[in-house]
Amino acid sequence: MLELQDVHSYYGTSHILQGVTFNVPEGKCVALLGRNGAGKTTTIHTISGLVKSKRGTITFKDKQVQALPTHQITRHGIGLVPQGRRIFPSLTIKENLTMPARKGKGNSKAVNWDIDKVYELFPILKERENNMGTQLSGGQQQMLAIGRALMTNPQFLLMDEPSEGLAPVIIDQVGEIVSRLKETGLSILMVEQNISLACQVADEILIMNKGTIVWNGTPDELLENKDIQHKYLGVS
Numbered sequence: 001m002l003e004l005q006d007v008h009s010y011y012g013t014s015h016i017l018q019g020v021t022f023n024v025p026e027g028k029c030v031a032l033l034g035r036n037g038a039g040k041t042t043t044i045h046t047i048s049g050l051v052k053s054k055r056g057t058i059t060f061k062d063k064q065v066q067a068l069p070t071h072q073i074t075r076h077g078i079g080l081v082p083q084g085r086r087i088f089p090s091l092t093i094k095e096n097l098t099m100p101a102r103k104g105k106g107n108s109k110a111v112n113w114d115i116d117k118v119y120e121l122f123p124i125l126k127e128r129e130n131n132m133g134t135q136l137s138g139g140q141q142q143m144l145a146i147g148r149a150l151m152t153n154p155q156f157l158l159m160d161e162p163s164e165g166l167a168p169v170i171i172d173q174v175g176e177i178v179s180r181l182k183e184t185g186l187s188i189l190m191v192e193q194n195i196s197l198a199c200q201v202a203d204e205i206l207i208m209n210k211g212t213i214v215w216n217g218t219p220d221e222l223l224e225n226k227d228i229q230h231k232y233l234g235v236s
């Protein structure tokens with residue numbers, strides 16, 4: 001459904017993505033792991049059009065999207081849950097959710113997201129809909145960031161470290177949410193540093209190091225491979 005082929009991206013003269021190639025099949029969740037600074041967020045930003053690649057192709061549903069502006073990539077059905085949530089602090093929960101709303105074609109199983117469906121998935125957001133974004137806990141902010149991306153009716157969701165800064169019990173909830181989203185037919189690329197969360201929800205694992213994919217395999221293969229965990233993920 002989404003395919004990157006030899007993608008190269010730069011910040012100024014810094015060559016960050018150095019030939020990234022992988023694909024995410026429809027309805028699957030692929031997790032992208034790697035140390036700080038490996039290029040994971042740059043990969044997510046390149047797919048969503050916030051960073052323009054200088055070489056290579058990004059194909060989404062048989063159409064090349066690497067040259068399109070961000071809003072058109074969103075309109076094609078790629079939603080972003082950014083690292084650090086990036087919710088609007090001076091807006092209420094409800095305003096945060098309704099701002100990006102887009103009437104979509106829905107995904108293959110035809111969930112058409114609207115505010116009521118987001119509130120069904122996250123009842124706490126309904127209870128607190130008139131609170132300001134900043135009045136939420138980290139876990140609630142993550143739910144809001146996911147809900148906001150769903151309001152654009154994506155068929156494909158990019159999630160950048162959804163577990164970052166969250167307590168273990170909340171990380172488990174994030175895992176359950178991701179599994180439920182997959183059941184609705186969404187395809188997901190999830191950047192993570194939490195190996196157990198990634199292995200719990202993903203169908204396939206990619207490891208990035210210095211701007212290229214250096215390993216791929218199933219969650220079980222990663223969990224068995226202590227050398228790879230040590231070499232690229234800093235697990236001692």
Ligand SMILES: Nc1ncnc2c1ncn2[C@@H]1O[C@H](COP(=O)(O)OP(=O)(O)OP(=O)(O)O)[C@@H](O)[C@H]1O
Nearest residue numbers: 011014016034035036037038039040041042043083
């Ligand atoms: N706006 C920017 N300008 C210049 N260099 C940047 C910029 N953003 C990131 N970089 C550099 O690009 C490299 C990759 O950064 P990136 O944010 O993609 O890493 P990451 O894998 O997401 O790391 P983390 O796990 O810490 O979020 C790093 O060396 C970083 O310093």
Ligand SMILES: [Mg+2]
Nearest residue numbers: 040041042083
């Ligand atoms: Mg990052």
